Amino acid sequence: MKTKLLTAIVHKEEDLYVAECPEIGTVDQGETIEEALANLKEATQLYLEATSVLK
Structure with missing residues (x-):
């Protein structure tokens, strides 16, 4: 499996x-x-799996 660095923006x-x-x-x-x-x-993992990006 490839690893990709993604951004997370958090606000309250x-x-x-x-x-x-x-x-x-x-x-x-x-x-x-x-x-x-x-x-x-x-x-994000579930979304990527559902869209077959991780396969």
Whole structure:
């Protein structure tokens, strides 16, 4: 499997942290920065698998 470095932008909206990956267009959230980043990573991986980019 190839490894690619992607950007994560995190900002706070009211009570949640929102994490975005601008290269892929995925967005997720969490109660902490770490949770938001973990959720973003999972969402991005699932998106890339679904679009066959990782295959």
